Amino acid sequence: MRIQIFYSKSCERYVKGVCSALGEVYGLRNYKNDVLEVISPSYSAERKQYDASSLLEYMSRVKQADIALWLVDKDIYARNTSYVFGYAAENYGAVLSTYRLRSEDLIQKEALHEVGHILGLAHCGNRCFMRFSNCLEDVRMKPMRLCDSCKKASGA
Numbered sequence: 001m002r003i004q005i006f007y008s009k010s011c012e013r014y015v016k017g018v019c020s021a022l023g024e025v026y027g028l029r030n031y032k033n034d035v036l037e038v039i040s041p042s043y044s045a046e047r048k049q050y051d052a053s054s055l056l057e058y059m060s061r062v063k064q065a066d067i068a069l070w071l072v073d074k075d076i077y078a079r080n081t082s083y084v085f086g087y088a089a090e091n092y093g094a095v096l097s098t099y100r101l102r103s104e105d106l107i108q109k110e111a112l113h114e115v116g117h118i119l120g121l122a123h124c125g126n127r128c129f130m131r132f133s134n135c136l137e138d139v140r141m142k143p144m145r146l147c148d149s150c151k152k153a154s155g156a
């Protein structure tokens with residue numbers, strides 16, 4: 001399967017590392033990378049954040065591959081949350097915010113997590129990057145690997 005990567009211009013430096021991590025872990029090939037900036041209709045002036053589900057919906061207009069990942073540099077939220085690192089829809093795509101992650105290592109780990117959701121993986125209680133992260137420390141603590149049961153479930 002091929003994955004298309006969209007990114008805010010300021011996230012360009014993370015694209016290569018994310019692509020190779022996705023190739024290594026899931027065997028995903030890169031379809032094409034394109035600059036794509038967040039759009040103002042997805043902005044909540046009240047929250048000063050972007051609505052992740054609205055961004056994800058917008059991505060359908062530009063997406064050419066089966067699945068896609070969009071790296072954005074703005075803070076994002078989903079319904080009933082104060083913020084999210086990423087937001088995914090199965091068999092479709094995900095938005096990942098680098099706003100709070102700020103390190104190549106953590107960005108790759110959460111990219112692997114969100115793409116795991118695209119590929120149908122749920123949250124996992126093992127020592128595994130599919131573990132749910134409520135805060136930055138959670139992201140730091142979990143390993144950059146998929147546990148055996150998630151590996152099996154993802155077909156990786």
Ligand SMILES: [Zn+2]
Pocket residue numbers: 113117123132
């Ligand atoms: Zn998750």
Ligand SMILES: [Zn+2]
Pocket residue numbers: 124125126127128129130131146147148149150151
């Ligand atoms: Zn797992």
